[in-house]
Amino acid sequence: MSQDTTLTIEALTGRVEEIFRKGGLNEVQAGAVARVIVAGERDACKSHGIYRIEGALRTVKAGKVKPDAIPELTVTEGSAIVKVNAKGGFANPAVELGVPALAERARACGLAALVINDCTHFSALWPEVEALTAQGLAGLVMCPSYSTVAPTGGNKPLLGTNPVAFGWPRPGKSPYVFDFATSVAARGEIELHRRAGKQLPEGWAIDAEGKPTTDPEAALAGAMLPFGGHKGSAIGTMVELLAGIMIGDLTSPEVLDYLGTTTLSPVHGELILAFSPEAFAAGRAGDPFARAEVLFEAIVGQGARLPSQRRYAARAKSQAEGITLTAAEMEQLDRLLALGLDAIA
Amino acid sequence: MSQDTTLTIEALTGRVEEIFRKGGLNEVQAGAVARVIVAGERDACKSHGIYRIEGALRTVKAGKVKPDAIPELTVTEGSAIVKVNAKGGFANPAVELGVPALAERARACGLAALVINDCTHFSALWPEVEALTAQGLAGLVMCPSYSTVAPTGGNKPLLGTNPVAFGWPRPGKSPYVFDFATSVAARGEIELHRRAGKQLPEGWAIDAEGKPTTDPEAALAGAMLPFGGHKGSAIGTMVELLAGIMIGDLTSPEVLDYLGTTTLSPVHGELILAFSPEAFAAGRAGDPFARAEVLFEAIVGQGARLPSQRRYAARAKSQAEGITLTAAEMEQLDRLLALGLDAIA
Structure with missing residues (x-):
């Protein structure tokens, strides 16, 4: 835990915005994308937090989003x-x-x-x-x-x-x-089960033949429900x-x-x-x-x-105490800031 | 089957409208209510068809709807x-x-x-x-x-x-x-299971203590999900x-x-x-x-x-061949027409 870093919401937003500027986004794109990604991180929605930076930059690199759009x-x-x-x-x-x-x-x-x-x-x-x-x-x-x-x-x-x-x-x-x-579930949850070698709950997916399956590999080759x-x-x-x-x-x-x-x-x-x-x-x-x-x-x-209460509790904590990132997360941010699109495989 | 009666959509609409006029509804109420009830019957949605006439009249009799509203x-x-x-x-x-x-x-x-x-x-x-x-x-x-x-x-x-x-x-x-x-289900479906002495599928209801139940009596005393x-x-x-x-x-x-x-x-x-x-x-x-x-x-x-396809098939049949009612259904319509609100217990 001693390697964790805590940043204010504003400081993290500034850093993520810098990463996107380095990745070629103009001011209006970088600012708005950074705000929404940091809002996810702030609310402990890790799946929509800084983890998303790389996917966004990958889409830029693939030429499928215009980084300078107005x-x-x-x-x-x-x-x-x-x-x-x-x-x-x-x-x-x-x-x-x-x-x-x-x-x-x-x-x-x-x-x-x-x-x-x-x-x-x-x-x-x-x-x-x-x-x-x-x-x-x-x-x-x-x-x-x-x-x-x-x-x-x-x-x-x-x-x-x-x-x-x-x-x-x-x-x-x-x-x-x-x-x-x-x-029923997000696609990422099926991928997480696959990586963990765990079976899916019943009712999440069907295989390529349309039969119910709890095997994540078969589900990814088939369809979600x-x-x-x-x-x-x-x-x-x-x-x-x-x-x-x-x-x-x-x-x-x-x-x-x-x-x-x-x-x-x-x-x-x-x-x-x-x-x-x-x-x-x-x-x-x-x-x-x-x-x-x-x-x-x-x-x-x-x-x-009521829905969203966990998110609001995380938000209140982030607003009071800042957002804490692991050493690996900080390294990844540093790497993206240093290399820009060259950091994307 | 020889006792069944087949009426055109227009004829059934006229008869249902007459019943509602007899029950005290003004022209604008009786016409619109008859049209929507016959549309249900026409589409073989029996749960929203002529079966609903009595409930509508019961609500009139209870003074909970104004039959002469404009x-x-x-x-x-x-x-x-x-x-x-x-x-x-x-x-x-x-x-x-x-x-x-x-x-x-x-x-x-x-x-x-x-x-x-x-x-x-x-x-x-x-x-x-x-x-x-x-x-x-x-x-x-x-x-x-x-x-x-x-x-x-x-x-x-x-x-x-x-x-x-x-x-x-x-x-x-x-x-x-x-x-x-x-x-998960309509309340009427739970009532139908109760009358038939059948257990409910899992996941439909909880009992008065909030525990999952498949007993229709317990479900009616508890809550649907x-x-x-x-x-x-x-x-x-x-x-x-x-x-x-x-x-x-x-x-x-x-x-x-x-x-x-x-x-x-x-x-x-x-x-x-x-x-x-x-x-x-x-x-x-x-x-x-x-x-x-x-x-x-x-x-x-x-x-x-695609949803509603069964309904449309029934509608096409009703438009071509008319709407067929049983002898019991016809008797009930006659009774409601003769007695008006006095037919309601």
Whole structure:
């Protein structure tokens, strides 16, 4: 433990931003990507933390994301749709650019949508959701991924892990936020079982012949399954339709065709819906935020948990005490900063 | 089989409408409720067909729905929210009143919401979704119910079965539509197991102490479980927040408090979102409807099914051959028509 290093959130953000500048990203890309990666590390979401730096740089090196992209915002008068074209860059600066306009439209129209097109997306969706709850708006976010999940009754990868995230603002408290894949498990969890030589739980995957399997090798050659059977499969399909096809961007099978691999970050679009509780509740009895607290208390009061609480606890600790990295993690950061894209195999 | 009676869809609709007029419903209530009940019967959704007439009349007799309500539409310039106050009547005439205004707003703004307040709702959600897909719009619909489902990790009924339905238009074909409870099973299925003296499948329910049970009696005294574990629980919670609290209407625990029973139709609101694929896809390559067909072909091509196909097959048969009712069903219709609310125990 004596070799651990503790950095403030700001110091780690600065270092990660420097790594991305060294890797060729312009200011707007490096800043937004560093902020979202450090937010993951801060919240002890290690799978979306500094571990992701290398994958992002690998995607740059492969020429599948434009490191110097400047996202472009389009707001059309009278429309509740705000669009940001990421211009082939990462999704994160596009989201940062679009959220203020989305919030303005949601307040004016009651609800609004932010469409992100032509982006590379590798982060969790809760940063998007929290950007809305921070403004007193509810948010619903979804995006495709690459084909790794078989629709229920099928036997081949077609749908992506297609995450869906939702947030509800809680004045003075961390928001109600969930963010999950519409597959039973994330692909990385199957890979971790394979490395550890462990069998998968039942119901996670099928083999290449479409038969249920608990063998991680067979699962990786086959397909993952949607969560909740045919219901999760239907929701995953909805994500392809709304956040792929409807917004004129790639579906999960098209992403896989384009990249030819799942080792690079996927290229697609993203759909972010924002709702103004004040506008919806106008003229009705009761304050929606106070009423929501009654519901949350009833959930917690019977021993159930609200989602994201572990993340918020980790965040509070990081804000108070800083973020602690191992010697190996620090060495890796130093190496990436020294070598830039040359550090990527 | 010689005692079965076959009626055209129109003839059955007329008869059911007459029953509701006899039960005291005004023209706007009786017509809309009859149409949605006959749509269920037509699609061989027996659980939402003529079986529901008695429950609807029981709710009238209990004074928990206003049979003479005239729903009121409010459209606010510049807003993407359309509101219909059902004025204590059934949801169905409120939906019929609101959908044209919702469609107009969705085309103008790209997306829009229809809020139904102060309604009694007993029908499936796919009629709402299909009213949107018929106009070339995608739709997402949700509403609370009464507390019968424990949040994951909890041990008491709190959430409702909180259905979610989605539809995508398919020009020249029946739309892609799903409509399901966010509980593992519908409460009626547990009741059917109880009557048949059959054990429940694992994972459907917990007993009053919060322990897993396969005994239907214990399940009815305990709580149902959400589909897909914590993910379904989170989606069910989202339905309470968006389609209960946000729209200024009752949550599932509030509905149960108000009615004091689950034998009457629930009183609450409903949230209907409509999306214009043309508006979202504008300026992007590819026709969204043609691209969706490629996705559907890939699903069907690997042996998976699209949702609602059984329903559409039954509908085609009903349209061609009429709807066949048993002698007992015909007698019940005659009885309800002769006695009106006096037929209700």
